[in-house]
Amino acid sequence: MTMLNRSAPDAPPTLATPTEIGVLDRLVNDKPKTSQKTLSHYLIKIARLGGYLARAGDPPPGNTVMWRGLPRLTDIALGAMVGGEFVGN
Numbered sequence: 001m002t003m004l005n006r007s008a009p010d011a012p013p014t015l016a017t018p019t020e021i022g023v024l025d026r027l028v029n030d031k032p033k034t035s036q037k038t039l040s041h042y043l044i045k046i047a048r049l050g051g052y053l054a055r056a057g058d059p060p061p062g063n064t065v066m067w068r069g070l071p072r073l074t075d076i077a078l079g080a081m082v083g084g085e086f087v088g089n
Contacts, residue, residue, distance in 0.1 A: 009040040016042060023077045046073055 013021060021042065028045040044054055047061030050069030 009038065011039040013037060013039050013042045017077070019077050019081060020073055023073065023080055027076065046070060049073055 016024075024042055024045045028048050030041075043066070044052070044061065046069040047065045048054055048069070049072045050061075050065035050067065052058070052061045052065040052069070
């Protein structure tokens with residue numbers, strides 16, 4: 001995904017499921033309040049789950065923080081789906 005982001009940062013975020021996108025929107029606050037939701041925008045959110053701080057002088061997120069963030073996103077999305085079935089919301 002990071003390589004795809006480097007070649008097409010304005011691509012739509014269709015690689016993620018709607019559940020994952022919803023979890024990222026609710027869980028990770030947007031640093032710059034933007035209305036444009038691109039692949040790059042959501043990759044930064046995944047990287048922030050992996051420990052990326054997204055400060056102004058930081059380089060783009062690397063593979064390590066993405067590897068840390070993706071399992072967290074998967075676990076949270078799975079919990080949201082299962083929890084929704086039990087709670088009924």
